[in-house]
Amino acid sequence: MAQEFGGLKSDQVRRMKELETECQRLRKAIADLALDTLILQEAGRGNV
Known part of the structure; x- marks a missing residue:
């Protein structure tokens, strides 16, 4: 894993993995x- x-x-x-998970959550929220x-x-x- 270290490599x-x-x-x-x-x-x-x-x-790092926690931050990646948080980043994914924030990207979804922004989307x-x-x-x-x-x-x-x-x-x-008035287009809907």
Whole structure:
């Protein structure tokens, strides 16, 4: 496992994985908000 992450210590690898998971969660939240914004813009123009 350490080679996969360039020789990081196990606690550093664990933290890296936690951050990757959080990043994925935030990206999904941003995508959801962007979609909501587009839907509201279309509704505001009367296209829905």
